[in-house]
Every structure is written in structure tokens, then in C-alpha cells.
Amino acid sequence: MILVWSVPRDSAASAVAAALERWGADARFFDQNDALEAGLELSVDSGVKGRLQLPDGDIRLEEISGAYIRPYETSRLQTIAGAPDHARARAAALDDALLGWSEITAARVVNRPSAMASNHSKPYQSSIIHAQGFDVPETLVTTDKDALEAFWEKHQSIVYKSISGVRSIVTKVTPAHRERFATLANCPTQFQQWIPGTDFRAHVVGGEVFACRVESSATDYRYPNREEDAPKIQAQELPADIAERCGSLAASMGLLLAGIDLRHTPDERWFCFEVNPSPGFTYYEQASGQPIADGIARLLATA
Amino acid sequence: MIVVVGSGHDPRARSIVEHWGSQCAMMLTAEDLCMPGWQFTAPRPQNGIAVIGGKIVPDAAIKGILTLRPCVFAEELLSIAAAHRKYVAAELNAFLLAWLAAQTCPVLNRPTAGCLAGPNWRAEQWTLAAARLGIPTQTRHCIAGRHAHRNFEEAYEITAVGEQCFGCRDTTLRTNTLRLARAAGVDLLSVWFSRDDGRFLSANIWPQLTDAAVAVAVRETLENRRENRR
Numbered sequence: 384m385i386l387v388w389s390v391p392r393d394s395a396a397s398a399v400a401a402a403l404e405r406w407g408a409d410a411r412f413f414d415q416n417d418a419l420e421a422g423l424e425l426s427v428d429s430g431v432k433g434r435l436q437l438p439d440g441d442i443r444l445e446e447i448s449g450a451y452i453r454p455y456e457t458s459r460l461q462t463i464a465g466a467p468d469h470a471r472a473r474a475a476a477l478d479d480a481l482l483g484w485s486e487i488t489a490a491r492v493v494n495r496p497s498a499m500a501s502n503h504s505k506p507y508q509s510s511i512i513h514a515q516g517f518d519v520p521e522t523l524v525t526t527d528k529d530a531l532e533a534f535w536e537k538h539q540s541i542v543y544k545s546i547s548g549v550r551s552i553v554t555k556v557t558p559a560h561r562e563r564f565a566t567l568a569n570c571p572t573q574f575q576q577w578i579p580g581t582d583f584r585a586h587v588v589g590g591e592v593f594a595c596r597v598e599s600s601a602t603d604y605r606y607p608n609r610e611e612d613a614p615k616i617q618a619q620e621l622p623a624d625i626a627e628r629c630g631s632l633a634a635s636m637g638l639l640l641a642g643i644d645l646r647h648t649p650d651e652r653w654f655c656f657e658v659n660p661s662p663g664f665t666y667y668e669q670a671s672g673q674p675i676a677d678g679i680a681r682l683l684a685t686a
Numbered sequence: 687m688i689v690v691v692g693s694g695h696d697p698r699a700r701s702i703v704e705h706w707g708s709q710c711a712m713m714l715t716a717e718d719l720c721m722p723g724w725q726f727t728a729p730r731p732q733n734g735i736a737v738i739g740g741k742i743v744p745d746a747a748i749k750g751i752l753t754l755r756p757c758v759f760a761e762e763l764l765s766i767a768a769a770h771r772k773y774v775a776a777e778l779n780a781f782l783l784a785w786l787a788a789q790t791c792p793v794l795n796r797p798t799a800g801c802l803a804g805p806n807w808r809a810e811q812w813t814l815a816a817a818r819l820g821i822p823t824q825t826r827h828c829i830a831g832r833h834a835h836r837n838f839e840e841a842y843e844i845t846a847v848g849e850q851c852f853g854c855r856d857t858t859l860r861t862n863t864l865r866l867a868r869a870a871g872v873d874l875l876s877v878w879f880s881r882d883d884g885r886f887l888s889a890n891i892w893p894q895l896t897d898a899a900v901a902v903a904v905r906e907t908l909e910n911r912r913e914n915r916r
Contacts, residue, residue, distance in 0.1 A: 425828040427810040429817035433828075477830045483808040497806070500799035503776070506728045506784035507799065513729035522728040524781055526737070530725045547780035549773055568722035569766070570774050571781045 384446045385410040385683045386435075386490075388481065389453040390460065394665040395676075396453045402680035413437055415455060416462040418474040423481055431488050435481070444484060449491040449683035453661055454478060491639065491686035493679060498637035499660035503548040505573065508658060515632040517645075517655035520575040528564040531574060540577035542602065553603035580648035582614075585621060586664050587633040587641045588678035592626045594619060595671040616670035621645075625653050632658060640679060642667075687747055688908050689714050689738055691786070691802065692754040693762055699754045702895045706905055712739040716758045719778045720765060726781070731788040750792040750908025752874075753803040754892065758782065792908050794847075795872040795891055804872045804891040815869050816886040821862045823886045841878040845893040847903040848873050859884055873907065 385408050389396030396412075403410040413421070417438050425433040425444070433444040457463055457478050458471040466474070485492045501508040509519045523534040524546060535541050535556060545551035555577065582597040582604055596619040597604055601612035621629065625645070632655070633641040642662025646654045664675045688711040692699025703711045714736070723742040725735040734745035760775035779802070786797045795804030807815070813826040842854035844863040851860040859879050866889060867875040876893035879886060895901050 422830050423828075424830075425810065426825050427813045427817075427828075428823055428825040429814070431810075431814065473830060480828055480830055483810050483828070486808070487811055487814050497798070497800055503799065504780035504783040506726070507780070507787055509728050510784070510787065519729050524724070524726040524728070524784070526720070526722050526724040527735075528722075545777060545780075546784070547776035549776050569720055570777055571719060571724050571726075572777075 384442060384448060385686075386413060386442065386447050386450040386452075387411070388413045388415070388450065388485075390415050390455055393453050393455075395661075395663050396451065398665050398668070398676035399451045399679050399683075402676040403684065405677070406680050406684050408680065408684040411437070411439075411442060415457045415460055418457045418460075418463060418477055419466055419470050421477060423477055423484070425480060425484055427487065431484065433484070444488065447488065447490045449493070449686035450485060450488070451493045451679065451683060452485055454482070491683060493639045493683065494641075494660050495637065501636060502658065502660050505544070505546055505548075505657065511636060512632060512655045512658065515635055516628055517632065518652050519655060520578050522576075523574045524571050525574070526568045526571050528567050531564060531567065534574055538576040541574050542577050543572060543574050546571065546573045552606045555602050578646050578648060578654050580646040580654070583619070583621065583645040583647060584616075584667055585626070585629045585643040585645060586662060586667065586673070586675050586678075587629050587638070587643065588675060589639055589682040590630065591678050592621065592629050593667075593671075593673040593675050593678065594621045594626065594629075595667055595673065616667060618671040618673050628653075636660070639682060687712060687738075687743070687749060688905065689736075689748050689751045690754060691751060691782070695762065696754060698895060702752070702754075702901060702904075705895075705898075705901055710905070712741075712743075714738045716762055716778060717765065719758070719782065720763075720774075724781075726785055726788070728784065728788070734785075734788070736785070745789065748789065748791050750794070751786065751789060752794050752904060752908060753786065753797065756801045756803055756806065792873075794874045794904060794908060801891075804874075805870050807870065807889075809888060812866075812870075812889045813886065816862075816866055816889075819862070819865050819869060821866065821886050822884060824880070840881045841887050842881055842884075843876055843878050845876045845897070845900050846874070847900060848907045850903050852897060852900050852903070854879070856884070862886070874904065 387396055387400045400412050420438045422436040435442040457474040463474050482496050486495055513519045541556050542553050544553045585592055585594040595616050597614045597616050599612055599614040601607040604614040607613045629643050638660050642659035644656040668675045690699055690703050691714045694715045703713050718737045721737045723737040736743050758775050758778045760771040763771045766774045783797050798805050800806035810826055813823050817823045844851050844853040846863045846867045863877045877889045
């Protein structure tokens with residue numbers, strides 16, 4: 384039995400569920416919109432047992448061999464947010480209990496929450512990436528405007544972005560930003576040397592690597608300012624050693640699925656910016672035609 | 687200098703800093719993270735500068751770090767506009783994790799990606815880990831987040847600090863405490879065992895530091911041990 388835990392409007396979860404169906408896998412989709420009618424009983428000693436109670440029937444936890452989890456904060460879903468406080472609290476408790484189960488179950492979980500956590504701190508994750516042999520941009524996190532000026536002077540071209548997993552638009556620092564430097568003291572801010580080159584996104588799925596090349600003149604291709612900056616995505620194999628390094632990196636982080644952001648520089652270096660442990664892969668799959676959802680389904684079905 | 691990473695509103699953190707004295711220990715609060723002076727470089731941290739107790743301190747002057755908070759909470763950032771607190775808290779947590787992980791001095795407990803003070807294990811994970819080590823446990827039942835076993839009053843408590851144990855003197859329980867601490871990769875851990883039959887009941891990575899012997903052991907561990915983990 385494969386469990387998919389998310390909401391139907393999540394394109395990645397829906398794509399995996401559809402792929403599991405194509406594979407003829409025994410799969411169940413726990414739609415979080417049904418959380419008020421769901422429950423979980425968990426028993427733990429030297430093993431993990433219990434029951435996930437869903438509106439369309441119970442699932443014995445020990446029968447789950449694989450799980451694809453992309454949960455949202457249930458109590459904030461539109462269908463749940465209007466429920467009484469006690470019901471929303473129960474939904475939150477169910478989230479917590481199921482996350483707890485996904486941490487300790489013997490099932491193949493894509494991905495376990497603890498393995499995903501490094502994405503909450505980019506400089507922390509960067510140290511792991513660097514330890515696996517990738518180049519990473521020189522980074523400064525600071526509340527000191529003089530330190531920022533010195534870093535800018537050293538690298539000439541720098542960008543800023545969030546330190547945490549909160550999504551931010553990577554932006555080049557320009558002289559116009561100087562008037563905001565005084566506000567640096569309010570919160571540490573992350574700056575990185577700008578790395579020129581061509582972007583690649585590599586999706587690691589178990590032992591497979593699906594890579595695509597992303598051509599864009601935007602600083603952050605996810606947010607093109609102009610139509611001509613819109614990214615052009617096409618499947619392209621990575622050099623064998625880089626693909627292998629991507630696999631090793633994901634494995635070192637305990638990730639069965641990862642979306643790895645790379646940049647290939649004109650002087651043939653491979654920089655790695657980030658490892659996304661819960662990638663919204665359908666954007667790349669649709670553009671590149673790569674069977675990523677099928678790969679995930681295969682990974683889960685063979686658990 | 688020993689740095690205690692905690693909240694200024696946490697009496698336990700304030701108390702241990704007072705106990706050790708301001709010549710020896712200072713507290714790093716969320717407010718310190720929002721002051722000018724911080725410099726942290728990656729991927730090769732060097733010549734880092736921190737702000738601790740309102741003062742600028744080179745990372746190299748820090749001999750040890752005791753972390754007494756799982757994270758920075760948005761609610762404690764009173765100097766930040768309410769609309770920005772959640773974002774700022776996420777940024778401070780991300781920064782503090784990277785900073786703590788990069789320190790080469792002893793850090794109790796070393797952070798994990800999910801918690802600033804060590805592994806963020808739920809009760810079920812502690813039980814599973816104990817059972818898999820062969821430590822007697824009682825089955826832990828959880829019904830949608832409600833834990834059925836919380837009977838701590840009839841328990842022995844043992845606190846591990848490095849290789850030392852404090853509390854109950856039972857050799858088997860002490861050995862089991864140290865085994866569990868090693869399995870979790872922590873140097874500071876409190877474990878509770880049933881007084882009836884010595885079964886594992888619970889564990890946490892934030893021991894009480896009111897026992898003077900525990901406080902001394904923590905301080906010695908932070909001051910004397912040389913670490914080179916990064």
C-alpha cells in the first residue's frame with residue numbers, strides 16, 4: 384500500500400497519484416481536506432503499528448510500504464479554517480502525529496521530515512553541499528553595513544536572498560540599495576557572490592537523475608521581469624561525475640527525492656545553490672517531458 | 687567565555703548564567719540577533735563576529751555554547767513589527783542554525799536541522815530508539831497527537847552530561863541513559879525510567895540545570911573539551 388498525503392490541487396502529489404494508478408499500484412490518497420473526518424492511532428515499541436482512519440476506510444499503518452508526503456498546514460486549508468477551534472486543533476494534532484509516524488515508519492517515505500529540514504537554512508545546507516564536493520557561492524550573513532560594503536567590493540557583483548526556506552526573489556544588489564543598508568541591523572541578511580553561467584535543475588529520484596537546462600537572462604529565472612527573460616527548459620544530461628555527485632548529495636541528506644539547483648559556469652565549474660527536498664517537479668516535467676512522476680511512483684511501488 | 691543561547695524571558699537560562707557569573711557566561715538572546723555587528727561567512731567560516739549580551743564578540747573568544755531553546759519564536763520578537771515577526775523568526779532560526787553548526791567549540795547539544803538544541807525527536811522516536819537498543823520500554827500509544835502515557839511522578843530521572851550521569855545511581859539505568867544519548871548523538875540528556883521496573887518512559891534534551899553538580903559538569907564539559915567537529 385502506498386500512501387499519498389497532500390491535497391488534490393497540489394500538482395506534484397496529483398501527478399504522483401496518477402503515476403501510481405498507471406503503475407497499477409495499491410495506493411490511497413489522504414486528502415487533507417478530509418482531515419476533520421480522519422484520525423490516527425499509533426502504537427510504538429520496537430515496531431510501529433496503528434491505524435489511519437479515513438472517510439473511505441481505515442488503513443493499517445504496518446501495511447504501508449511507501450509514502451509520498453507533501454502536507455500543507457491542515458488547519459489553514461480553506462475547507463478547515465472555518466471549523467470550530469477544537470476541530471482545527473484536532474486536525475493540527477493529526478498533522479503532527481502523521482508527521483511523527485512518517486519519521487519512524489519502516490515504509491519508504493519520500494521524504495522524511497527530518498531529512499527535509501536542512502532546507503530551512505540555506506547557509507547550513509550550503510555547508511553540507513560543499514562537503515559533498517560542489518562549489519557553492521561565497522556567502523556573507525550580516526547585520527553590519529561595513530562588512531557588506533567590503534564583501535561587495537571584494538566580489539563586485541552580489542545578490543541577496545532569504546536565509547531561511549521562506550521563498551524570496553534572488554536580487555542583485557545595486558547602488559540604489561545603499562539607502563536600505565541602515566536597516567540591516569534589524570535582521571541578519573544573506574548576501575552571495577553572483578555566479579555567472581547556465582542554470583540546471585537536477586531531480587534525483589532514488590538512483591535516477593533527471594536533469595534539465597534552464598536558459599534565462601533573469602537573475603532569478605523563476606521570476607522573469609520581461610517576457611524575453613522567460614526560462615527555456617529542456618532535458619539535458621549532466622556529465623557523469625556531476626550526476627553522480629547529485630545522487631551522493633541527495634543520499635547524504637537522506638533524501639530519496641531532491642530538486643537540485645546547479646549553475647554551470649563559463650570556466651567549467653559546477654555550483655550548487657540549493658537542494659529542494661520537496662520539489663514542485665511538475666513545472667520541469669511539463670517543460671522537459673521527463674517522466675519524473677513515473678520515477679517517483681516506481682520508487683514507491685518497489686519499496 | 688561560555689555562551690548560553692536562550693530567551694531573556696526564560697528563568698532557567700537566566701539562572702544558569704547568573705550561577706556561572708558574568709565573567710564566565712553570557713546569554714545570546716533573540717534581541718542580540720537583531721543588533722549591528724554580526725558577520726558570518728560560508729562555506730568557510732572565518733573571523734566570524736557575534737553579538738552576545740549586546741556586545742560584539744569574535745567567534746574565536748567563545749569557549750563553549752549551551753543551547754537552551756529549540757528555536758526563536760515569532761511571539762518573542764517584540765521589537766519587530768508584528769507583520770514581519772514570522773518572517774524574521776524564520777530568518778533568525780536559519781541564521782542561528784548555520785552559526786551554531788559552524789562553531790568549532792563544544793556545543794551542548796549540537797544543533798540539528800530541525801532543532802537548535804539537538805534532535806527534535808518526538809516521544810515515539812525516543813521510545814523506538816530505546817526499544818531498538820534493547821532497553822525495556824512500555825508501548826507508547828498516541829491517538830491523533832494525544833499521548834496516553836505521561837506518568838512521570840513515579841519515575842527515576844537520570845541526566846547525562848557527556849560521559850557522566852547524575853540522579854538515580856542504578857548502574858543499569860545509567861548505562862541505558864548513556865546508550866540512548868549516544869544513539870541520539872547528544873551530550874546532554876535527561877531520561878526517565880519507571881520506578882516499578884526500570885522501563886524507559888521518556889527523554890528530553892533540555893535537562894533541568896538546578897542540580898549544582900549538573901551545572902558544574904556542563905560548565906566543565908564546555909570549558910575543557912576540545913572539539914573539531916564542523
